[in-house]
Amino acid sequence: MQIRLMPRRLMGQTIRGIRNRLGMSQAAFAESLGVESGAMVSRWEKGQAQPEYGTLAKIATMGLVDVLVFHETTDAAQLPQLTPGEASELRAILARMEALLADAKVVVERAANRTAVEMLETATGSAAAPPVTADALVLDAEVRLETRPRARSRTASAAKSPKRPSRAKPKSSAS
Numbered sequence: 001m002q003i004r005l006m007p008r009r010l011m012g013q014t015i016r017g018i019r020n021r022l023g024m025s026q027a028a029f030a031e032s033l034g035v036e037s038g039a040m041v042s043r044w045e046k047g048q049a050q051p052e053y054g055t056l057a058k059i060a061t062m063g064l065v066d067v068l069v070f071h072e073t074t075d076a077a078q079l080p081q082l083t084p085g086e087a088s089e090l091r092a093i094l095a096r097m098e099a100l101l102a103d104a105k106v107v108v109e110r111a112a113n114r115t116a117v118e119m120l121e122t123a124t125g126s127a128a129a130p131p132v133t134a135d136a137l138v139l140d141a142e143v144r145l146e147t148r149p150r151a152r153s154r155t156a157s158a159a160k161s162p163k164r165p166s167r168a169k170p171k172s173s174a175s
Contacts, residue, residue, distance in 0.1 A: 005056075006072040009047035014070060016045040018063030021098070023105065033058050064097065 005011065019029045019041070026038030026045075033055055035041065043049040051059070060067040111119055 004072060005050070005070055007047070008044075008050050010072075011050060011070055012045040012047040015041070015051075015059060018059055018065065019045075021101075022062060032062065064101075 006014070019026070022029070024032070026041040028038075030036070030038045030041045033041075035051075035055065040049065044051055056070050057067050060069060114122075
């Protein structure tokens with residue numbers, strides 16, 4: 001079985017389909033692929049140019065498809081044949097994957113302007129804490145310091161406690 005790349009026009013339609021499914025502009029798609037501009041993506045989609053094979057592999061990875069989607073075979077008899085049940089199962093899997101991708105995009109958009117603590121509180125269902133300000137943090141630290149029991153060191157307790165008479169024996173005078 002000989003494998004070769006599909007015609008540019010079909011390849012362009014496939015690339016456009018993947019990009020649209022990802023919800024990306026041509027410029028954003030080009031940037032994520034490391035291509036100089038969206039104009040190059042436009043040329044690919046119109047069939048005026050063809051990306052390098054490494055770029056095709058990146059596109060396939062981004063689109064969650066096999067790179068073989070950009071190939072055509074010369075021997076159609078050797079292509080795997082799907083039963084109607086397998087085809088409908090694959091459609092259901094693809095639909096579920098697209099729904100998960102859409103859900104993930106929503107989560108990413110919501111998380112874009114939140115802190116990690118806010119995201120954890122949302123995920124765990126905790127009540128949202130009021131916004132923390134610098135003054136509130138300072139006040140909290142002061143309250144914690146004032147209410148914490150203080151441990152006294154020996155030197156500190158010796159300095160503060162009244163002096164006791166020494167138990168040393170008085171020196172007797174020798175005669």
